[in-house]
Amino acid sequence: SQKIEQNSEALNIQEGKTATLTCNYTNYSPAYLQWYRQDPGRGPVFLLLIRENEKEKRKERLKVTFDTTLKQSLFHITASQPADSATYLCALTTLTGANNLFFGTGTRLTVIP
Amino acid sequence: GAVVSQHPSWVICKSGTSVKIECRSLDFQATTMFWYRQFPKQSLMLMATSNEGSKATYEQGVEKDKFLINHASLTLSTLTVTSAHPEDSSFYICSAKRVFNEQFFGPGTRLTVL
Numbered sequence: 195s196q197k198i199e200q201n202s203e204a205l206n207i208q209e210g211k212t213a214t215l216t217c218n219y220t221n222y223s224p225a226y227l228q229w230y231r232q233d234p235g236r237g238p239v240f241l242l243l244i245r246e247n248e249k250e251k252r253k254e255r256l257k258v259t260f261d262t263t264l265k266q267s268l269f270h271i272t273a274s275q276p277a278d279s280a281t282y283l284c285a286l287t288t289l290t291g292a293n294n295l296f297f298g299t300g301t302r303l304t305v306i307p
Numbered sequence: 308g309a310v311v312s313q314h315p316s317w318v319i320c321k322s323g324t325s326v327k328i329e330c331r332s333l334d335f336q337a338t339t340m341f342w343y344r345q346f347p348k349q350s351l352m353l354m355a356t357s358n359e360g361s362k363a364t365y366e367q368g369v370e371k372d373k374f375l376i377n378h379a380s381l382t383l384s385t386l387t388v389t390s391a392h393p394e395d396s397s398f399y400i401c402s403a404k405r406v407f408n409e410q411f412f413g414p415g416t417r418l419t420v421l
Contacts (some may be wrong), residue, residue, distance in 0.1 A: 226342045228409075230412075235398075235415065235417070236414055236415060237313075237400045237402075237412035237413050237414045238351070238400070238412045239310075239409060239412070240409060240410070240412075243409060283350065283351070294341075294353055294356065295341070295351075295353065295410060296353075296404075297350040297351045297352075298350060299349065299350045300350055
């Protein structure tokens with residue numbers, strides 16, 4: 195069966211450290227993988243998109259890697275801040291369902307001051 | 308840019324009534340809009356894909372007669388939950404597709420059916 199799993203439901207880290215979130219998928223052939231941030235009671239906010247032929251993407255303090263052999267994406271937030279506390283969702287788009295996003299269950303990140 | 312709005316942000320209704328939720332792309336034209344549902348502590352589940360001027364495509368298990376979708380223009384899609392029941396209570400989120408495969412999400416609508 196198809197699955198998108200994010201490593202843990204919740205992750206607590208100390209301010210200033212690097213947060214690393216994991217997204218693993220099974221039985222998908224993604225063309226794109228995206229990461230979103232979702233705050234409570236709000237819709238997801240787009241952060242980064244990485245294509246299947248890209249290994250790494252960066253945007254300010256964010257970095258995403260994509261390993262299609264391992265079927266895994268890692269999402270890093272460096273120099274984390276309490277304002278980074280939120281739920282982070284990975285989502286992928288397959289080659290066949292070009293318009294559809296399939297979401298993981300999310301990881302709730304808490305950055306402790 | 309790329310702002311998507313939803314209205315209302317929350318609604319409480321009695322069982323058996325119908326509720327309409329609007330999704331608008333404010334500063335871009337979206338040929339495709341999507342409707343998702345999210346239950347507490349769960350991820351977003353795609354309900355349907357809405358293309359301007361054509362009928363919506365519903366995901367398996369989503370009743371098209373219960374969740375009516377209209378995408379009348381490039382900036383507006385509506386979701387009507389007909390004869391709502393308590394089990395329809397959820398957080399409904401729309402998104403609009405712009406370039407590449409980037410989707411921009413609305414802030415969501417919290418529906419509570421009593």
